[in-house]
Amino acid sequence: MERCGWAGSEQIYIDYHDSEWGVPEWDSRALWEKLVLDGFQAGLSWITILKKRDNFRAAFAGFDPHVISGWGADEVTRLLSDPGIIRHRGKIEATIANARAWQKIEAEQGFDRYLWDFVGGRPIQNGWAQLDQVPPFTPLSTAISKDLKRRGFKFCGPTIVYAFMEAVGMVNDHLTTCPCHAPVREMGAAGPQLPSPK
Template sequence: MSAAETSDDRTRCSWAGNDPLYIAYHDTEWGVPNYDSRALFEKLVLEGFQAGLSWITILRKRDRFREVFENFEPERVASFGPDKIEALLADPGIIRHRGKIEAAISNAQAFLELEAKESFSDFIWSAVGGTPIQNRFASMSEIPAQTDESVALAKALKARGFRFCGPTTVYAMMQSMGLVNDHLIACPRHADCVELARPTP
């Protein structure tokens, strides 16, 4: 599959499909360089919840996730105890998976330990030397599920106590948060994200 025409006559990466929520995510978020530590933590956790599911499933539940996970503020998530875990497991608005919920909490704790030494954002972005990788793929079939950079970052995260962050999960985060630009070259967002990655004069 390659870039595809959609109902508004704009060529996009074909994975965006025709769902308005997915299209908005593709057009405004995916691939935009993001250096905010909290936002990067949120994305890492949500990508962990996505494992085995489609991203649109997570996207449709994201508002509820943000509500019950207190906007993914690491200090708050790190303090979740048994009662909160049980409440989350009973909430149909999120993915009710004990392992993933417990991993989100332990990941928040790992985040705080890391932040005591260095910026989580700096740590994540060091995987690409601080500058987005600008790929030039013409077809969805060319886009890898993981790369050497995502393998190395996943290993580094696991060494610091993070869970549910394998190379494929980490690469999905890198794509969405703009560490790599994997919009197809026929998609207008490719050029947009190239421009967004340029340093401000």
């Protein structure tokens, strides 16, 4: 069996594929971090973001949305001068707006539960054999994108949301020929690991 072809040959990408991508993520803050980073990826490759992820975490206060929600022009200026991240004003300002949007959903029902309810609390198990079978987005990612935008999120189009869903295990898109496909499927079969409804 061979791992999914997109993992390439760089060790950082291989490690990400083997240990993170597709593993169900149940933590509310971690889900938000990944959605924000996928927004920064827009127009770029994921490996570019992956190589800068530690820099992003340092620059964005460990992706604590409660901290970031209080940021303003001074923090935007600071981040625009940080060479360790992607210096894009729109994406930086969107992160602050997304932190505030996250807080509202988190207070209402939990951001984790909000997202996982879209798939009934369990990962969608796909059975793709080739990379060209994997869609760039789906009707569900389009619906989630629309709802996120309605709630104030930015940089969360249908393609970004589908990449996010794949990464956090809401959908298992490891190819059936990949050694990670079955283990990820088993993790999903274990069922929801969410806190009690708020």
